[in-house]
Amino acid sequence: MFQKILIANRGEIACRVMRTARKMGVKAVAVYSDADAKALHVAMADESVHIGPSPVSESYLRAEKIIEAALATGAEAIHPGYGFLSENPDFVDKVTAAGLVFIGPSAKAIRAMGLKDAAKALMEKAGVPVVPGYHGDTQALVLLATKAREIDYPVLIKARAGGGGKGMRRVDHPDEFADALAGAKREAKSAFGDDHVLIEKYVDKPRHIEVQVFGDNLGNAVHLYERDCSAQRRHQKVIEEAPAPGMTRELRAAMTDAAVKAAKAIKYSGAGTIEFIVDASQGLKPDRFWFMEMNTRLQVEHPVTEMVTRVDLVEWQLRVASGEPLPKSQEEISLDGHAFEARLYAEDASKGFLPATGTLHHLKFPAAAPGGNIRVETGVRAGDSISPYYDPMIAKLVTHAPDRPSALALLVDTLESTEVAGSVTNLAFLAALATDPDFASGDVDTGLIGRKQESLTTLPAPGPDILADAVLAASGLDQRPTSPDPWSALAGYAHFHPVARPTKLRFRDEEIAAHATVVDGVAKVELEGSAVETKNGPARRMAKWPGHITIFERAVGYDFAVPDPLDRADETEAAGSMRAPMPGLVKLVRAVRGDTVRKGQPLLILEAMKMEHTINASHDGEIAEIASEGSQVTEGAVLVRFVEPT
Ligand code: ADP
Ligand code: ADP
Ligand code: MG
Numbered sequence: 001m002f003q004k005i006l007i008a009n010r011g012e013i014a015c016r017v018m019r020t021a022r023k024m025g026v027k028a029v030a031v032y033s034d035a036d037a038k039a040l041h042v043a044m045a046d047e048s049v050h051i052g053p054s055p056v057s058e059s060y061l062r063a064e065k066i067i068e069a070a071l072a073t074g075a076e077a078i079h080p081g082y083g084f085l086s087e088n089p090d091f092v093d094k095v096t097a098a099g100l101v102f103i104g105p106s107a108k109a110i111r112a113m114g115l116k117d118a119a120k121a122l123m124e125k126a127g128v129p130v131v132p133g134y135h136g137d138t139q140a141l142v143l144l145a146t147k148a149r150e151i152d153y154p155v156l157i158k159a160r161a162g163g164g165g166k167g168m169r170r171v172d173h174p175d176e177f178a179d180a181l182a183g184a185k186r187e188a189k190s191a192f193g194d195d196h197v198l199i200e201k202y203v204d205k206p207r208h209i210e211v212q213v214f215g216d217n218l219g220n221a222v223h224l225y226e227r228d229c230s231a232q233r234r235h236q237k238v239i240e241e242a243p244a245p246g247m248t249r250e251l252r253a254a255m256t257d258a259a260v261k262a263a264k265a266i267k268y269s270g271a272g273t274i275e276f277i278v279d280a281s282q283g284l285k286p287d288r289f290w291f292m293e294m295n296t297r298l299q300v301e302h303p304v305t306e307m308v309t310r311v312d313l314v315e316w317q318l319r320v321a322s323g324e325p326l327p328k329s330q331e332e333i334s335l336d337g338h339a340f341e342a343r344l345y346a347e348d349a350s351k352g353f354l355p356a357t358g359t360l361h362h363l364k365f366p367a368a369a370p371g372g373n374i375r376v377e378t379g380v381r382a383g384d385s386i387s388p389y390y391d392p393m394i395a396k397l398v399t400h401a402p403d404r405p406s407a408l409a410l411l412v413d414t415l416e417s418t419e420v421a422g423s424v425t426n427l428a429f430l431a432a433l434a435t436d437p438d439f440a441s442g443d444v445d446t447g448l449i450g451r452k453q454e455s456l457t458t459l460p461a462p463g464p465d466i467l468a469d470a471v472l473a474a475s476g477l478d479q480r481p482t483s484p485d486p487w488s489a490l491a492g493y494a495h496f497h498p499v500a501r502p503t504k505l506r507f508r509d510e511e512i513a514a515h516a517t518v519v520d521g522v523a524k525v526e527l528e529g530s531a532v533e534t535k536n537g538p539a540r541r542m543a544k545w546p547g548h549i550t551i552f553e554r555a556v557g558y559d560f561a562v563p564d565p566l567d568r569a570d571e572t573e574a575a576g577s578m579r580a581p582m583p584g585l586v587k588l589v590r591a592v593r594g595d596t597v598r599k600g601q602p603l604l605i606l607e608a609m610k611m612e613h614t615i616n617a618s619h620d621g622e623i624a625e626i627a628s629e630g631s632q633v634t635e636g637a638v639l640v641r642f643v644e645p646t
Contacts, residue, residue, distance in 0.1 A: 001024065001025075001026060001318065001319070001322050001324075002026050002075075002076045002077050002101070002318065002321075002322055003026065003027060003076065004026065004027040004028070004029065004046075004073070004074055004075045004076060005021060005026055005027070005028060005029070005075050005076065005077045005078065005079055005103065005318070006028075006029040006030075006031065006049075006066070006069060006070040006073065006075035006077070006078050006079070007021075007028055007029065007030055007031070007041070007045075007078075007079050007081065008031060008060070008066045008078050008079065008080050008081065008084065008085055009041075009060065009079070009080060009081030009082075009083070009084055009086075010031075010032065010033075010036055010039060010041055010060060010081075010379065010390065011039075011041065011379035011380075011390065011391065011393065012377045012378050012379040012393065012395065012396060013081040013082055013083075013298070013300075013379075014030060014041035014081060014379065015040055015041050015044055015377075015378070015379050016314065016377050017079050017081060017314050018030075018041065018044050018045060020312055020314035020315050020318070021314075021318070023312075023315070024315060024318060026318065027046045027047070027075075028044075028045050028046050028047075029045060029046065029047045029048065029049060029069065029070070029073045029075050030042045030044070030045030030047070030048040030049070031048065031049050031050075031051045031059075031060070031065075031066055031069055032048055032049075032050055032051065032059075033050075033051065033052055033053060033054045033055075033056075033058070033059035033060065033389070034050075034052070034053050034054045034059075035054035035387045035389050035390075036054075037050070038384075039379065039380075039384070040378075040379050040380060040381055040384070041379055047073050049069035049072065049073060051065045051066060051069060052065060054387065054389045055389060056084065056389065056390070060084045060085075061084060061085060063085060063088075063090070063091045063094050063095075064094070066078065066085070067094055067095060067098045067100065070095075070098070070100055071098060071100070075100070076100065076101060077100060077101035077102070077103050077318075077321055077322070078095050078100055078101070078102055078103060079103040079104075079314075079317070079318075080102070080103070080104060080297065081297075081298065082297050082298055082299065082300055083391070086104065086296075086297040086298075087110055087114065087163075087295070087296055087297055088110075089107035089108075089110040089111045089114065090107075092104070092105075092106070092107040092110060093107050101321050101322070102321070103270070103317050103318060103321040104270045104271075104296065104297060104317070104321070105215075105268055105269050105270045105272065105296050106267075106269060108266075109266045109267065109268050109269070109296060110296045112266045113266065113293070113294040113296050114161075114296075115160045115161060115196075116135070116158060116159075116160045116161075116162065116198055116292075116293050117135035117136075117160040117196070117198045118160075119291075119293060119294060120135045120198070120291065121135060122265065122266070123262055123265070123291045125265075126261055126262060126265035127261060128258045128261055128262050128265075128291045129258065129287075129289065129290045129291060130290055130291045131200040131201060131203065131277055131290040131291070131292060132151060132200070132201045132290070133147075133151055133155070133156075133198060133199050133200035133201055134147035134148075134151065134198060134199045135160070135198040135199075139196060139197070141178060141181065144177075144181060144197070144199060145174070145177050145178070145181075147199055148171065148174070148177055148199050149174060151199060151200070151201050152201065153171065153172055153173060153174065153202075154170055154171060154172045154202035155170075155171050155199050155200065155201060155202055156168065156169070156170050156171075156199070156200045156201075156202045157169045157170075157171060157180055157181055157184040157197050157198075157199055158184070158197060158198050158199070158200060159184060159185075159187070159188030159191075159192060159194070159195070159196070159197055160194065160196045160197060160198055161188065161192035161193075161194040161196065162188060162191075162192065163192075164236065165232075165234055165235030165236045166187055166188070166191045166192075167184050167185075167187045167188035167191060167192065167197070168184065168235055169181070169183055169184040170202055171202075181197070184197055185197060203277045203278075203279045203290070204279050204281040205279060205280045205281040205445045205447075206230070206277050206278065206279065206280070206445055206446045206447070207228065207230040207244070207277070207278040207279075207280045207284075207444070207445050207446065208228070208229045208230045208232065208237075208275065208276075208277060208278075208292075208446055209226050209227070209228050209229075209230070209244045209247075209255065209276050209278050209289070210226060210227050210229060210273050210274060210275040210276060210299075211223050211224075211225070211226050211227075211255055211256055211258075211259035211273070211274045211276070212224040212225065212226075212227065212271070212272075212273055212299075212302070212305045212313075213259050213260060213262070213263040213268065213271075213272050213273070213274060214263075214270070214271055214272070214313075214316055214320070214326060215263050215264075215267070215268040215269045215270065215272070215320075215326075216269055216320045216324070216325050216326045217269050217320065217323060218325050219264075219267065220325060220326050221260050221263040221264050221268060222260065222326060222328070222329070222330045222333060223256040223259050223260050223330070223333075224305050224309050224311060224313075224333055225242060225243055225252070225256065225305065225308065225309065225333075225335055226242065226243055226244050226247065226252065226255060226256070227240050227241065227242045227243075227244070227299075227301055227304055227305060228240065228241050228242070228243070228244035228245060228444070229301060230444045230445055230446050230448070231433060231439065231444055231448065231449060232446045232449065233353065233449045233450070233453075234450075235446075237300070237301060237343065238342070238343060238430070238433065238449060239340060239341065239342045239343070239411075239430065239433060239434065239439075240301035240304055240340070240341045241304055241338065241339060241340045241341070241404075241407075242304040242305050242307070242308045242338070242339050243308065243335060243338065244284075245404060245442030245444070246283075246284055246442050247284065248284050248286070250286040251278075251284045251285065251286045251289065253286075254286040254287075254289065255276060255289055258274070258276075258289075258291065259274040259276075262274050262291065262294065268296075269320060270296075270317055270320055270321065271297070271298045271299075271302070271313050271316065271317050272294060272295065272296050272297070273294065273295045273299045274291065274294050275291075275292045275293050275294070275295065276289045276290060276291055276292060277289070277290055277292050278290075280445055298313060298314070298317065300343070300396070301341050301396075303339070303341055303375060303377060303396065303398045304339040304340065304341045304398065305339075307337070307339035307373065307375070307398060307400035308335050308336055308337055308338065308339050308400070309333055309334070309335065309336070310336060311327075311328070311333065315327075337400055337401055337402045337403065337407065338400070338401060338402070338403055338404040338406075338407040339398060339399065339400040339407055340398065340399050340407050340408060340410075340411040340434075341396050341397065341398045342396070342397045342411060342414075342415060342430045342434065343393060343396055343426075343430075344393070344394045344395045344396070344397055344418070344420075344425060344426065344427060344430065345392050345393055345394060345425065345426045346358065346386040346392040346393075346394055346423040346424065346425055347392055347424070347425070347426050348424045349426045349428070349429035349456075349457040350457050350458065350459055353426070355388075355392045356386065356392060356423050356424045356425075357385070357386050357387060357388050357392070357423065358385065358386055358422050358423030358424075359383065359384070359385045359386075359422045359423070360380055360381075360382055360383065360384055360385070360386065360394070360420060360421075360422045360423060361382070361383070361421050361422035361543065361545030361546070361548075362382060362419060362420065362421035362422060362543035362545060362550065363380065363381065363382040363384075363394075363419070363420055363421075363422075364382075364417075364418065364419040364420075365378070365395065365397070365414075365418055366413070366414050366417040366418065373399065373400040373401065373410075374397070374398070374399055374410065374414050375397075375398040375399075375400070376395055376396070376397055376398070377395060377396040377398065378394065378395035378396070379393075380394060380395070386423055394420065394423075394425060395418075397411065397414050397415065397418065397430075399411045399414055404442065405440075408434060408440060411434050412431060412434050412435055415427060415430050415431040415434060415555045416431060416554045416555045418555070419541060419543060419550075419552050419557065420557060421543040421545050421548070421550035421557060421559070422545055422548075424559075425557070427555045427556075427557065428459055428555045428556045428557075429456055429457055430555065431554065431555030431556075432455070432456045432457075432555075433449065433456055436448075436452065436456065459556060460556065462507060462551070462558045464527055464530040464532050465532060465539065466540065466551050466553060466558055467505075467507075467512060467514065467525070467527055467532075468514075468525040468527070468532035468534065468538075469538035469539060469540050469542065469551050470505055470507075470512075470542075470549050470551050470558070470560040470562075471503050471505065471512075471514040471516050471525045471527070472516060472523055472525060472534070472537060472538045473538055473542055473544065473549045473551075474503045474505055474549055474560065474562040475501045475503045475516040476579070476634065476636050476637045476638060477501075477516055477518060477523050477537060478537055478538045478542070478634070501515070501516050501517070501638075502514070502515050503515070503516055503562075504562075505549075505560045505561065505562050506560065506561040506562075507558065507559075507560055507561075512527070512528075512560075513528070514526060514527045521535065522534070522535050523535075523537060538551075540552060540553055544636075547561055547562065548560060548561055548562065549562055576641060576642055576644055577638045577639075577640060577641040577642065578603075578615065578617075578618050578638070578639050578640040578641075579636050579637060579638055579639060580606060580633045580634065580635055580636060580637045580638075580639050581606075581613070581635070582606075582608045582613075582635050583608060583632075583633065583634050583635045584606040584607050584608030584613070584632075584633060585606070585607045585608070585630070585631075585632055585633075586604055586605075586606060586607075586627045586628065586629055586630065586631045586632075586633060586639070587604075587605045587606065587607045587612065587629070588604060588605040588629060589603070589604045589626060589627065589628065589629045590602055590603055590604060591603050591604075591623055591626055591640075592623070592626065593623055593624065593625060593626060594622065594623065595622070595623045596620075596621070596622050596623075597617045597620070597621065597622075597623060598617065598620050599616075599617050599618065599619045599620050600616050600617060601616060601617045602614050602615070602616050603615055603616065603617055603623075603626065603639075603640055604626065604627065604639060604640070606633070606639070615639060615640070617640075619642075621642035621643065622642060622643040623640060623641070623642060623643070624641045624642055624643045624644075625638075625640070625641040626639070626640050626641075627639045627640070
């Protein structure tokens with residue numbers, strides 16, 4: 001086994017590879033760009049090497065720089081993760097030429113599968129069923145149009161160098177062919193520098209089912225069953241699962257046989273995935289599946305396979321790359337239960353899935369729950385930023401349980417108890433999909449999300465209860481009672497009785513004006529057209545971050561913009577009141593209501609963290625209210641209110 005490896009990647013996958021390396025006693029070297037200097041994968045690593053500026057072309061894609069880093073740190077092998085250089089055969093050649101081991105397949109195997117047209121030709125020869133269509137060299141419009149007609153519409157135009165769903169166009173009618181072809185070629189040229197296309201029959205009611213394969217350098221190859229990735233948006237995976245719902249013994253046997261045959265045909269070594277498209281229009285039939293492409297790397301969704309087979313695929317990668325045989329034979333690999341993975345992204349589902357950036361001011365994932373198994377794969381911590389340079393993935397939420405309904409229920413629970421504030425996310429969309437009746441019944445094809453996009457992405461408007469929670473929090477009335485005594489309930493506020501406070505909030509583009517009052521320990525929030533009373537303060541989970549309050553209700557994070565209570569630059573706020581800079585006890589009060597005070601004059605002493613802080617008047621004025629001696633206040637609670645200047 002290696003002593004030390006370098007991980008040529010970032011984010012969750014770099015962290016995930018490192019975890020296994022650590023478990024195996026292998027040292028891990030991280031590489032990082034400017035933007036990632038403080039990233040989790042760097043913090044986790046035994047050593048790290050800076051490889052350049054933030055753009056990927058100047059850092060994570062620089063083969064020479066990465067190889068140099070491996071040599072300088074004495075790493076013996078390079079794990080590429082997924083994306084970046086993972087499927088670049090020239091990189092593999094360079095790694096090998098430098099005397100290092102590439103943790104993955106040979107350059108030759110990657111080349112054989114790199115272009116979809118050549119891969120299909122190869123698979124056809126190996127006896128693997130491929131999607132009917134044209135994958136020849138000639139690219140003349142007339143020929144392609146004729147082929148499309150022969151294949152029969154609808155057809156799918158695909159970039160042979162494509163990946164990540166790019167360079168793909170479905171065409172339903174011959175009249176649209178020329179335009180679609182031009183569009184696909186344009187996209188392919190700019191994304192992959194290659195505008196060669198193939199044409200495939202567009203499969204009816206398509207399901208994406210892929211088989212995990214693994215080979216070693218001794219000529220062995222096994223499969224680790226299938227994953228279903230049919231929940232897709234624009235050809236990109238959203239929720240994956242293993243095994244495939246409704247899978248039959250016959251279809252599984254046929255697909256896994258074909259996958260192992262495919263791997264053996266190219267003497268494949270390491271982790272790989274054979275992707276098939278399945279026509280589910282008449283149920284799952286053993287003669288209705290076809291090879292689409294092979295991904296010659298660890299797949300994003302590999303954890304679902306790990307959960308149901310109890311195999312650590314990264315461990316296998318390291319073992320096989322260091323020359324060991326496959327740790328298990330086919331007979332020793334069995335299926336256990338059901339697993340789901342949901343991809344949590346910083347993106348705005350309600351705005352066409354626009355990628356988002358921002359600081360993750362608040363980030364909370366559920367811990368393992370009884371009766372099931374939760375796994376969170378992430379590369380970020382609270383306080384980290386989602387930058388515009390990289391994939392905006394926040395985490396992969398993975399659940400495992402004895403059967404599909406319980407694994408799905410656990411996924412829903414997991415989504416509903418995940419909290420992110422500071423950036424918009426697709427969390428609510430994921431939960432809407434996970435609770436969709438068709439998805440829940442396993443009746444999922446790649447068109448499901450598209451057909452229901454409107455309802456899956458429409459966020460519910462916050463009801464009066466949620467608004468009331470936000471108003472209470474914004475007015476500082478959000479401390480939960482620690483004692484049943486109504487007098488000390490809403491402790492920070494019991495000293496203002498009664499208190500009446502107008503509050504302004506913004507939800508999306510709408511201004512919300514509300515009035516919060518506390519009378520005898522009961523908080524009342526008056527909104528336009530409704531009033532909400534509460535004895536207990538806000539009822540929901542929430543996060544406060546600069547200028548905002550996010551209220552969590554199930555998987556939805558309602559983000560309210562509020563004036564920052566601690567922002568002294570806020571003119572009206574500063575003129576009207578002074579707030580506690582930290583939670584504490586009001587020890588001594590030196591002024592009473594009606595007093596006229598001068599700026600700088602000591603008004604009260606706050607004891608916090610075992611220290612006394614003198615709170616001086618922030619400006620000249622007349623005191624309208626002041627906290628009472630002995631009261632416990634929360635951070636941001638109003639200590640002194642001045643008579644509003646007129
Ligand atoms: P598929 O190619 O079948 O869609 P995946 O869903 O595993 O496979 O990945 C989608 C594509 O995006 C792949 O080409 C993968 O390498 C790339 N990718 C995904 N996440 C990242 C990331 N964080 N950084 C770089 N590339 C990524
Ligand atoms: P990529 O390299 O972008 O992952 P794939 O060939 O794997 O490209 O196709 C991506 C997705 O497009 C598939 O998961 C599937 O949903 C859809 N797709 C691909 N080929 C077909 C087809 N012939 N018929 C219907 N859908 C298809
Ligand atoms: Mg694919």
